[in-house]
Amino acid sequence: MIVTQPVGRYAASRKYDVLTALGAYALAQEKGMQRLVLRLLTLITARYNWKADELVVGRREMARLWCVDERTVKRETAKLRAMGWLEVKRPGVRGRITSYALRLDRVLEDTRMAWGNVGEDFEARMGMSTGEAPQQGSVVPFPGAAKPTPPDLTRGDVWSLALGLLYSEDAQSYGAWLRALSVHQTTGDRLLLMAPSRFHAHYVQTHLLDRVTRAVRSVEPELGRVALLYPGAEG
Structure with a gap:
């Protein structure tokens, strides 16, 4: 457009x-x-x-x-x-x-x-x-390039809004790694997220944690830290 x-x-x-x-x-x-x-x-x-x-x-x-x-x-x-x-x-x-x-x-x-x-x-x-192209265009989108469904922002909680920011920045990373995370617990200034597996948690921790932390702080500055958990590691 x-x-x-x-x-x-x-x-x-x-x-x-x-x-x-x-x-x-x-x-x-x-x-x-x-x-x-x-x-x-x-x-x-x-x-x-x-x-x-x-x-x-x-x-x-x-x-x-x-x-x-x-x-x-x-x-x-x-x-x-x-x-x-x-x-x-x-x-x-x-x-x-x-x-x-x-x-x-x-x-x-x-x-x-x-x-x-x-x-x-x-x-x-x-x-x-808006320079809209005709509906009968000949361009066929490549299925693998389709963007994932955006997060639901209607709840308005910290994590859903942070996910929205992360989606707007990089929809592919959101679809592959971030939308599978869920809130496990909020304690003091720390947001604890649950990943579906140990490998998933390690990847996010290594490659995406800084980006996730910035998004969370942008929504709620009082949450200064983000940590990852995976099943079996709750203790």
């Missing part, structure tokens, strides 16, 4: 089209997703810099805008990142707020199912604006 940023002569109408697509999608979803998309819509309308493709808003300001606490802000932004709708453009450090970019390609791909609810004219216009 080819998506250009909404700049130039028709920028204003394109912005409204994106917001309309988000609103129509939200109205077709269950209550939890409706609330999440409404929060994103409000954030985009109030603070998104379309020209710079940048959203720079502090966690405290987001909490005030959304009428929630900062812990909820962390969870909701992690969920939006896991969905692939937001991505970190510039990480926050001491004295500098995290900068996010809106992934228009992913937003439009995910909201496509609701375009027809707005009207045939809107659906046709959105299809043209």
Whole structure:
């Protein structure tokens, strides 16, 4: 899908089209997703810099805008990142707020199912604006290259949101190694994950643990450590 940023002569109408697509999608979803998309819509309308493709808003300001606490802000932004709708453009450090970019390609791909609810004219216009190829294309996808099914983010717990982030970063590693892990226990600042076998646990420990730990910390900074277990090693 080819998506250009909404700049130039028709920028204003394109912005409204994106917001309309988000609103129509939200109205077709269950209550939890409706609330999440409404929060994103409000954030985009109030603070998104379309020209710079940048959203720079502090966690405290987001909490005030959304009428929630900062812990909820962390969870909701992690969920939006896991969905692939937001991505970190510039990480926050001491004295500098995290900068996010809106992934228009992913937003439009995910909201496509609701375009027809707005009207045939809107659906046709959105299809043209994204450079959509005809449905009768001759390209046949190679079965082995198919992406695994993304994780369920509706639970909103730390591990499911961390899995969403890991999926958005590397779907193949997620499918081969990470989706088979489950939460065994959370103790203090440590998240203990259960792997299906000793070999599986060793591979993740050796090759993917740093990535997993970063994803978990991104969702819940208080969890600073991640460890692996396998059946028979619970003691």
